[in-house]
Amino acid sequence: DSGVTQTPKHLITAxxxxxxxxxxxxxxxxxxxxxxxxxDQGLQFLIxxxxxxxxxxxxxxxxxxxxQFPDLHSELNLSSLELGDSALYFCAxxxxxxxxxxxxxxxxxxxxx
Amino acid sequence: xxxxxxPISMDSYEGQEVNIxxxxxxxxxxxxxxxxxxxxxxxxxFIIQGYKTKVTNEVASLxxxxxxxxxxxxxxxxxxxDTAVYYCxxxxxxxxxxxxxxxxxxxxxxxP
Numbered sequence: 001d002s003g004v005t006q007t008p009k010h011l012i013t014a015x016x017x018x019x020x021x022x023x024x025x026x027x028x029x030x031x032x033x034x035x036x037x038x039x040d041q042g043l044q045f046l047i048x049x050x051x052x053x054x055x056x057x058x059x060x061x062x063x064x065x066x067x068q069f070p071d072l073h074s075e076l077n078l079s080s081l082e083l084g085d086s087a088l089y090f091c092a093x094x095x096x097x098x099x100x101x102x103x104x105x106x107x108x109x110x111x112x113x
Numbered sequence: 114x115x116x117x118x119x120p121i122s123m124d125s126y127e128g129q130e131v132n133i134x135x136x137x138x139x140x141x142x143x144x145x146x147x148x149x150x151x152x153x154x155x156x157x158x159f160i161i162q163g164y165k166t167k168v169t170n171e172v173a174s175l176x177x178x179x180x181x182x183x184x185x186x187x188x189x190x191x192x193x194x195d196t197a198v199y200y201c202x203x204x205x206x207x208x209x210x211x212x213x214x215x216x217x218x219x220x221x222x223x224x225p
Contacts, residue, residue: 055211
């Protein structure tokens with residue numbers, strides 16, 4: 001158990017819909033990262049927050065947005081969903097900035113039909 | 114921007130030592146090199162992290178040459194349960210922005 005909690009674990013929805021994925025980082029971790037992993041693919045970095053502020057942005061589509069709240073939990077919002085958005089979405093937290101030590105949640109599997 | 118290259122796949126047998134090398138040029142000079150293991154439908158799990166020379170823990174060793182342009186993850190006496198995808202991760206500080214650069218992953222298959 002990494003200490004990072006993601007909900008929901010599974011989500012099935014239709015094209016054009018909007019979903020919100022939630023992440024609770026490990027206690028005390030200020031950094032939260034979001035990654036997308038399509039079937040049999042590597043990790044695609046989406047966005048990073050540190051203590052409520054956006055720190056880095058990767059290949060995140062304009063249809064996607066995220067935020068980190070004062071209690072440090074984070075949400076990833078995916079809208080106008082397309083079939084190609086079907087993937088595992090991972091959240092990771094880190095105890096320090098500028099370190100490669102990440103603790104990953106078990107992911108949210110999104111299926112868009 | 115830093116770039117990482119690692120083999121797409123590797124096969125080995127139970128009881129053997131497996132070495133997976135990641136090439137990474139232009140990494141941040143004061144940053145660590147980290148390796149992760151990922152099983153299907155699970156989040157990646159931290160294996161080992163190092164800055165230079167050699168680091169060893171209970172599951173693996175990490176060898177980093179002086180120029181830090183590559184790193185080698187060594188798994189001693191692998192078992193079937195070591196079948197997984199292994200990723201290297203480095204930091205890059207181009208344009209004063211810190212970014213984490215992931216390798217594409219090496220799919221390791223251990224045979225009986």
